[in-house]
Amino acid sequence: MGPLQGIKLIEIAGIGPGPYCAMVLADMGAEVIRVVRPGPDPFAREPRGDLLSRGRRSIGIDLKHPEAAAVVLSLIERADGLFEGFRPGVMERLGIGPDVCLERNPRLVYGRMTGFGQDGPLAQAAGHDINYIALAGVLAHIGRRGQPPTPPINLIGDFGGGGLLLAFGMVCALLERVRSGKGQVVDAAMVDGAAALMTIFHSAQQSGFWSDETGDNLLDSGAPFYDVYQTSDDRYVSVGAIEPQFYARLLELTGLDQEPLAPQMDRSGWPRLRERLAAVFRTRSRDEWCALLEGSDTCFAPVLTMAEAREHPHNRARGTFVDVQGIAQPGPAPRFSRSTARISRPPAAGAAHTDEVLEEWGLGPDEIARLREAKAIH
Numbered sequence: 001m002g003p004l005q006g007i008k009l010i011e012i013a014g015i016g017p018g019p020y021c022a023m024v025l026a027d028m029g030a031e032v033i034r035v036v037r038p039g040p041d042p043f044a045r046e047p048r049g050d051l052l053s054r055g056r057r058s059i060g061i062d063l064k065h066p067e068a069a070a071v072v073l074s075l076i077e078r079a080d081g082l083f084e085g086f087r088p089g090v091m092e093r094l095g096i097g098p099d100v101c102l103e104r105n106p107r108l109v110y111g112r113m114t115g116f117g118q119d120g121p122l123a124q125a126a127g128h129d130i131n132y133i134a135l136a137g138v139l140a141h142i143g144r145r146g147q148p149p150t151p152p153i154n155l156i157g158d159f160g161g162g163g164l165l166l167a168f169g170m171v172c173a174l175l176e177r178v179r180s181g182k183g184q185v186v187d188a189a190m191v192d193g194a195a196a197l198m199t200i201f202h203s204a205q206q207s208g209f210w211s212d213e214t215g216d217n218l219l220d221s222g223a224p225f226y227d228v229y230q231t232s233d234d235r236y237v238s239v240g241a242i243e244p245q246f247y248a249r250l251l252e253l254t255g256l257d258q259e260p261l262a263p264q265m266d267r268s269g270w271p272r273l274r275e276r277l278a279a280v281f282r283t284r285s286r287d288e289w290c291a292l293l294e295g296s297d298t299c300f301a302p303v304l305t306m307a308e309a310r311e312h313p314h315n316r317a318r319g320t321f322v323d324v325q326g327i328a329q330p331g332p333a334p335r336f337s338r339s340t341a342r343i344s345r346p347p348a349a350g351a352a353h354t355d356e357v358l359e360e361w362g363l364g365p366d367e368i369a370r371l372r373e374a375k376a377i378h
Contacts, residue, residue, distance in 0.1 A: 001029045001339065001340065001342075002027065002028040002029020002030070002332070002336075002339055002340065002341040002342065003028055003029060003336055003339035003341070004025060004028040004029040004030040004171075005029035005030075005339070006029075006031075007025075007029070007030040007031065007080050007081070007174065008030070008031045008033075008078060008079050008080050008081075009022075009025060009030050009031065009032045009033070009079060009080060009081045009082065009083070009170075010032075010033050010035060010072070010075055010076065010079050010081070010082040010083075011032050011033065011034045011035065011056070011082075011083060011084075012035050012063075012082070012083070012084035012085070012086070012091075013034050013035055013036045013037070013058075014084070014085035014086070014113070015085070016085075016129075016154070016158045016159075016162070016163070017085065017113050017158045017159060017162030017163035017166065017190065018083065018084070018085035018113050018163065018166075019052035019053060019163075020052055020158070020159050020162070020163030020164070021083060021111070021113065021162075021163040021164070021166040021167045021170070022034065022052075022055075022056060022083075023051075023052050023053070023054055023055060023056075024163065024164065024167045025167055025170065025171075026054070026055030026056045026344065027054075027055055027332035027333075027341050027342070027343060028332065028341050029339065029341065029344075031056075032055065032056040033056065033057055033058075033059060033075070033357055033361075034053065034056050034057065034058040034059070034348070035058075035059055035060075035061050035063075035072070036058050036059070036060055036061075036350065036351050037060070037061070037062060037063055038060060038062050038378045047346075047347050047348065047349035047350075048324075048325055048326070048327050048346055048347060049327055049347075050347040051327070051329045051347065052347075053347035053348060054324065054329070054343055054345070054346060054347045055343050055344050055345055056344075056345070056348070057345070057348055057352070057353035057356070057357055058348040058350065058351050058352055058353055058354075059351055059353055059354040059357045059358060059377070060350070060351025060354050060377055060378035061376065061377050061378075062375060062376055062377070062378065063094050063096075064094070065374070065375065065376040066376075067371060067374060067376040068094070068095075068096075068376055069094060069095030069096050069100075071358075071363075071371065071376060071377065072096045073096065073100070073101065073104050074361070074362060074363065075358075075361050075362075076096075076101050076104050076105050076108060077104060077105055077362070078361050078362060079105065079108060080107070080108070080109060080174060081108060081109035081110070081111060081170055081173075081174065081183075082101060082108060082109075082110055082111065083110070083111030083112070083113065083166060083170060083186075084111070084112060084113065085112075085113040085114070086114075087114065087123075087124055088112075088114065088117075088118045088119070088123050088124065089124075091112075098110040098112075098185045102183055102184075102185075105183065106182060106183060107177060107181065107182065107183045108183040109170055109173040109174055109177065109183050109184065109186065110183065110184070110185045110186065111166050111169060111170050111173075111185075111186040111188065112185060112186065112187050112188065113162060113163070113166045113188050113190075114187075114188075114189050114190070115127040115128075115131070115132045115157075115189065115190045115191065116132070116135075116189055116190075116191055117187060117189035117191065117192060118187045118189075122135075128154070128157075129154035129156070129157035129158045129162075129190070130151050130154070130157075132157040132161070132162075132190040132191045132194055133152075133156050133157045133161070133190075133194045134149075135191050136157075136161070136190075136191045136192075136194035136195040136198065137195060137198060138156055138157075138194050138195075138197070138198055139151070140212075140214065141198075141201065141212075141214055141220060142214070142220070143214045143215060143220075143221075144214070144215040144221050145213070145214060145215030145216060145221070145222065146215070147214075147215070149214065156194050156197065157190040157191075157193070157194050158190065160193065160194075160197055161190050161191075161192070161193025161194035161195075161196065161197055162188065162190040162193055164193075165188045165190075165192075165193035165196070166186065166188035169186035169188050170186055172186075173186050204217075218242065222270075223242075223270065224270050224273045224274035224277055225239060225240075225241045225242065225247055225250065225264065225273070225277075226239070226240050226241070226242060227239065227274070227277075228303055229277055229278055229281035229282075230278070230281065230282060231281055231282065231284060231285055231286040231288075231289060232282055232283060232284055232285050232288075233285040233286055233287075235285070235286035235302070235303065236286070236302075236303035237281060237286055237289050237290075237293075237300065237301070237302050237303060238300065238301050238302070238303055239277075239298065239299060239300055240299040240300075241298055241299045241300075242299070243299075244264065245297065246297050246298060246299050247264050249296060249297045249298050250293075250298040250299070250300070253292060253293055253296060253298060254277070254280050254281075255280065256276055256277070256280065259276065261273055261276070286302050286303075287302075289302070290302050309321070310328050319331060322343065324343055324346050325346050327346070329343075331343070351377075351378055354368075354377055354378065355368055358377070
């Protein structure tokens with residue numbers, strides 16, 4: 001079982017970063033109970049395909065019901081942690097804020113996932129990934145020279161700077177609890193997380209190695225040897241030959257070592273180098289370039305779609321993607337030499353395990369029946 005086996009967590013269901021945090025923790029072996037609210041889910045998918053919901057059981061509690069807080073607090077007595085993704089103050093209004101929960105269980109780790117954090121002028125503002133990474137100083141640096149910033153898919157704010165940051169924070173607080181015996185609140189804000197991911201670029205900028213001009217730097221499409229190129233079949237390949245030995249090998253295998261090009265780091269020669277690399281890569285198909293360059297010390301890889309990535313020989317050999325009940329998906333990561341992380345169960349449909357979980361966590365059948373009659377659970 002995974003390294004978090006024996007840890008019991010409650011997830012107050014939300015969207016995006018919260019479910020991703022729950023998925024990661026469940027993949028690592030934690031028992032995560034997902035609390036879902038009644039009513040239609042505007043983001044509902046066919047249950048097997050709701051991959052962020054994998055690995056955990058779900059129960060239905062109407063958090064707005066007068067008896068809901070008591071139900072959640074009874075579960076908290078047996079939990080190691082709880083995490084939620086509401087705006088600041090919502091959980092307090094529901095009667096299950098951190099003060100109340102930590103009073104009931106002083107060892108509880110209470111995770112809070114928001115865009116702007118629990119305090120500050122924007123704490124109550126609505127937003128999405130694009131807004132968080134814009135405010136964090138990330139979005140301005142994604143794009144090509146002379147073009148507006150390019151909104152990336154929501155990996156940086158929601159998942160890297162959000163869900164993964166919250167999962168890391170929860171585990172850190174659980175480790176600290178071993179020493180102190182006390183729980184605490186984890187305030188995970190996507191703005192903070194996205195900003196933290198930019199640390200190396202702040203270092204480079206303040207050391208004079210990074211320009212605020214988008215598309216002018218080594219890693220933002222400014223350098224022609226760190227970019228993507230179109231092939232003859234209208235697909236793309238990537239090269240990242242930064243180090244001199246890798247750059248020399250790239251020129252050798254593409255035949256450009258025979259041409260009079262400027263030294264690699266001579267920026268005045270970059271336009272000509274880009275022009276020649278683009279022309280050369282258009283002479284062959286993506287697969288032909290893979291046959292020549294893949295596995296060589298040129299820092300090369302084909303640009304694959306999700307479906308293509310699942311079938312790539314390296315990913316297949318590693319088991320990077322797995323199949324659960326006919327649904328292909330990324331497997332748990334990272335890997336451990338002893339504690340095998342795994343997907344313990346497929347995504348649950350709705351509140352599929354309400355009675356089962358509530359009984360396991362201490363509620364009797366009569367109390368469960370009463371709560372259902374009162375419509376506090378579903």
